[in-house]
Amino acid sequence: MKLIGKQVLTPSGWQRDLLIEVTAGRIVAVGQADSAADADYYPFKIVPGFIDIQVNGGGGVLLNQQCSVDAISTMMQAHRRFGTTAMLPTLITDSVEVMARTAASIVKAREQGVAGIVGVHFEGPWLSTVRKGVHSEQFIRPPTDRELAIISDPALGKVMVTLAPETVPVSVIQTLSQAGVLVFLGHSNANAAEVEQALDAGAVGFTHLFNAMSPMQSREPGMVGVALASAHSYCGLILDGFHVAPQTCQVAMRAKGPERMILVTDAMAPAGTELNDVEFFDTRILRHGNKLTTPDGTLAGSCLTMIEAVRNAVSWCRVDLADAVAMASTTPATLLGLQDTMGQIAVGSAASFLCLDENLSIRHLWQQGTKIELNDQEPVE
Template sequence: MAETLLTGARVFTGSHMVAADILLRADRVAALLPPGSPLPEGAALRRLSDGMLLAPGFIDTQVNGGGGILFNDQATVQAALSIARAHRRFGTTALLPTFITDTVEGMRAAGRAAAVASAMPGSGVVGVHLEGPFLAPERRGVHSLAHVRPIDAADLDFLTGLPARFGADARVLLSLAPDRVEPAVVARLVAAGLIVAGAHSAATYAQTMAAVEAGLSGFTHLFNAMPPLANREPGIAGAALAARDTVCGIIADGVHVHPAMLRLALAAKGPGGLMLVTDAMPPTGTAAESFTLHGQMIHRRDGRLVTDDGTLAGADIDMAQAVRNAVALMGVGLEEALRMASLYPARFLRLDDRLGRIRAGYQADLVLLDADLQVAGTWVAGQWWDATANEGEAGT
């Protein structure tokens, strides 16, 4: 079984910085060894610069597209794999391809495709995120009004059966509006194995907390597609901040959420309560200046993705930039920013027994960062991917 010893870089394990060498065996972390440990017999040695940092690979729970591909346009196995591949150069080693509000047939195809992709070793696909269509029409944002609808019996049959299509290492995340889906339905979805998050909603504080009591455990792109906080009616955003056992995804691009609100959310939720997401679209990893979504032209302008009328349509950010922004805009230390990109999403997905840390027995998903937190490359299930190249080379 192929082994590689990584030596020379600092190591962030997911909990703290250590001086260590990392022994990889096939797709797993075999051991953390004292620096300068003898090379195990038969193992390859890879020397890394002492200015580099090895950290757990980033985990992104909201990825609409990348590399020129929109999952809604191509809800196929190959599209899911290609999107995951496009995000590796930005440090993302695991993600949920995200299918936003669309046709019933499209939603079902997306679920089936992601299930197949997630079963492929080293794919980087760890489930699927269905964002909609059970949303509040008045808070739909760029989601298609023609496809926003109430949940029905056929939807429930499909959704409650979907987690069984995925293996133990993958998850189904459903974003819905708590004012459009009854708590009893939320409870049924959670009991079936789905992770349920609140999103695109005009729900009151009471409605949202009732959904939390029923098992809703997260919130999608906090503050966006939600009414603003108010003193007499905190609404869904206030409930998201107050609900201690929930995790909020947040887009730290300085556009979707003002830096002051980023810091406010961090203060309210505390460590582990916020995870970084990109809400990435097809331009990620490309030089494209536009793409189409539901027949609308979306423009890439000044760090924004917008429709002709200026409505935000996803985000023009990658996970490495989100980590850098967490440090610069939110004022968190590097270690906490890295947890927000790896350990906390792993916990939210209930995959933190195998992802989100550099620890013996965990999957060998690592990101190699330089002194400026730019990505030099990643290991996905032990396979090296150079950030400047398109091809990975196993065991190096």
């Protein structure tokens, strides 16, 4: 396959009339299109596919409730038409049995070649009850050897875990980090010293910055303050207008830069659907426009999509489109150690990219070299 984009976002910036050649799902050549008469021309901006590292559900599916290969595939398809070409399906705090079943399904999905499933994110269960958000308190607990074994299984691919450092021994963070697990901090009431200790032990980032974590104050930086001050940590950010005010997002982006800030959806089952009411453990998630809450008004994830997050970064936070795309693609790929195989339009990368029009609507999309029909999400032969 050969195609030419009117503007293509490459690691060195925007390039005009660039030829992209794809073989066996990989980009094998990128260059000027002077003599490529056999290539299809797309008069759009072509950008790398998005990578969502925190997606709890979508397409009517919540991973906790349907932790199967079919459910994982449904989630991927639901988010794919909004630009997500790779993801970490995310399990909210649950029983060890559900953790084990989810892990087994992630392994099977990867073995069966479900496109875009690069690993898994366990959000909990080692959290703070003070900052639990919608996580079920009955399942919040200290780590066990069985849970550590589940999370450390290399067959899972790339693994993230969100934990509250004040509830977990430093030795556990060290063990997980040494096993290649990406430790993120969140749902935590830790003080700055506890957060710094966790970073020193190997933690690399923060889950949904500002939400469900100790705030920054003048004499106690809290988790938020340490996150903004630490030069090498990553931060996930839910840019839906409900979780964090746009001005606050601007401050955070200026502090971290596009190389350390990651746009996430924290999407729940209603994402990509018209569902307004779904079950969630012993309560329900209600949709009010684009806002999800439990009946008592507690925020319960989002129905945000990645293309909306990118648009919001551009329109609300005055971020350059290239930087917004980086926070949705290149930066998460770098966090996951996959920067050589995804997250950029370059030789050797997976041929996962999308065409954006002037309104930042997705006009065409490819996932691992296969062009996807955006209406019904079936591959175009």
